[in-house]
Amino acid sequence: MCGILGIINKKNAVDPVKLESNLNRIAHRGPDSSGIVVEGNIGLGHRRLSIVDLSETGSQPMTSMDGNHTIIFNGEIYNHQLIRDELIRKGYRFRGTSDTETLLNGFIEYGTDVLEKLNGIYAFAVYDRNRSELVIARDQLGVKPLYYIDTPDAFAYSSELKALLHTDGFCRDIDHEALVNYINFLWCPGEKTPFLQVKKLLPGHYIRYNTRSHVREVRQFYDIPFGNNIIEGKNEQYFLDETEHLLVEATKRQLMSDVPVGFFVSGGIDSSLIAAIAAKHGDIGRLKAFTIDSGDRSGKEGFEDDLHYARLVSQKLGFDLEVVDSGISILDDFDKMIWHLDEPQSDPAPLSVYRISDLARKMGIKVLLGGTAADDLFSGYRRHQALVYSKWMNKIPSGIMEPIKRYTSTLESTRPFNRRLKKIMREYGKSEDDKLSGYFSWIPLEINKGLFSQDVKRQIAQYDPASELKHLLRQIPNEDHELNKLLYLEMKSFLVDHNLNYTDKMSMAVGVEARVPYLDLDLVNYSTRIPVDLKMKGTRTKYLLRKISEKYLPHEVIHRKKSGFGAPVRSWIVNDMNDYIHERLSPTRLKERGLFDPTNFWKMVEDNRSGKIDASYTIWSVLAIESWLTQFADQ
DSSP states (O other): OEEEEEEEESSSOOOHHHHHHHHGGGGGGOBSEEEEEEETTEEEEEEEOOOSOOSGGGOSSEEOTTSSEEEEEEEEETTHHHHHHHHHHTTOOOSSOOHHHHHHHHHHHHGGGGGGGOOEEEEEEEEETTTTEEEEEEOTTOOSOOEEEEOSSEEEEESSGGGGTTOTTOOOOBOHHHHHHHHHHSSOOTTOOSBSSEEEOOTTEEEEEETTTOOEEEEEOOOOOOSSOOOOSOOHHHHHHHHHHHHHHHHHHTTOOSSOEEEEOOSSHHHHHHHHHHHHHOOOOSOEEEEEOOOOOOGGGTOOOOHHHHHHHHHHHTOEEEEEOOOOOHHHHHHHHHHHHSSOOOOSHHHHHHHHHHHHHHTTOOEEEOOTTHHHHHTOSHHHHHHHHHHHHHTSOHHHHHHHHHHHTTSOSSSHHHHHHHHHHHTTTOOHHHHHHHTTOSSOHHHHHHTBOHHHHHHHTTOOTHHHHHHHHTTSTTOOOHHHHHHHHIIIIIIIIIIIHHHHHHHHTTTOEEEOGGGOHHHHHHHTTSOHHHHOBTTBTTHHHHHHHTTTSOHHHHTSOOOOSOOOHHHIIIIITHHHHHHHTOHHHHHHHOSBOHHHHHHHHHHHHHTSSOOHHHHHHHHHHHHHIIIIIOO
16 A cells, blocks of 8 residues: 655664655655655655545554654555454544554554554554654565665665665675575575665564664564364365355455455456455445456467456456456566566566556556465465375385486476476475475576576575575474475465565556455464365365355356466567577676676576476576666666
């Protein structure tokens, strides 16, 4: 719902002109209004996207009636009315109807304990003048982004990294381990960003910062409650009823808005089910839905046409369906995409989110609900199926499997089946932790590290990107189910650092808030208690969700192949972007940059072109890193 920027200078007063200039770098997040508060070495800035309480009483920065607390807040608190009613019974008075004011008074009453009460998406900061203390928090699942930097001269934080580029004392040294992550995963898990000094505040964490001593303390207030807590003794119908009830309540809560609401509808069950539930249970009139015309995406990429299914859903449920043209100009839009992402993520899907959000905004819609996170909660990815295949393979004697593994490694990577088979076989025989973390890897580590220059290789010699995910696995207490461990990894890494990041950044790039009903806190917590065989039955993904969908959606939509916001990246890399790659990543330019080894990089390009390896996304990743460095590090 907004963009926030705060700063605490350690040596001098905050310059309001500079604060406002940095805040304007994220003006797209809040095109409706802007506000700053500067008191000595403290600065608080806010760009507003008006969604709840459109009046001036919802403006920020917002200060409490007694003048002691000031808040800047990005997001929505879906259960804020319940908290507000509780505060009114305690004697609190309110000037307006915004969830910002509810959150501010809730913090005054409960302190950081208010975080235990919040069901929503948020990143906020509250300044307590009497205690000379700032508290900065990020929501439980990390739907809303928050970056921070602590230099010898200042501590600063913002919704987007680009607003921190001119913080006093900022050194633009690159974190080479983070670059290894972006190439290995296509995104970067955990706290790391490409800048050594800039960190991401992890989901479910808050920072307590003393504005006098400049002592900073980071604490965790929430973790996804996996850990052998599955509900026992109930039949399938019980879980169907309870999950549907929670999903309906989540969708109704997230319709909270004083402006028009629309829907992402890809034609898959995730987004279509949310829209169908809203149509049946929400009081919002005729629904406006948006989809992408994916055009002719060759079967070689493993995609299926979405538009046919999106139209089926809209016809059955009576939606107004707006179709966004598929004509993505990737060469024109590449740098803009990386600029808005803040990080060198490697995926064309952000452009689809951007194009849908842009059309929605032009039609007066500021809020879009979508199906993000259904795969992560209810088991919808091919790597979840790979767990089943792995168990089958483990029953075959190694004397038979090893020759098969060697043979599959020689298969050409031009066909989707070959690519998936090679990836499954690559994890055969590994330990559970190595296997689970390996499912997220896009290219062997030796090829990854071989792409870097000799100087960088020495710095990353001992670094293994899988260690980031293995660290997460060690945080799950007493969880025996392999699928649940993988789902935990999904939600703690891929979901937050990839899907949620690009969904937020690309929708907010045009002043649209994307909401994710599947990440309603009650639904997430309950999902950890559902038996694993109701999430995936055999190799059938999202079994429980599909059963619920039978009440709402056409049969063809429920039982179609998985697709989503895809694009023909492999075709682009080999054909359309060939000249672009030669220009951006020429041997001369790579040598001047000093990060990558030109010989090894161009050998990978040729091996990819010949089908020897599947490295198109890796080449895309290097392109993304180069674009990011040009726009963020070189400026």
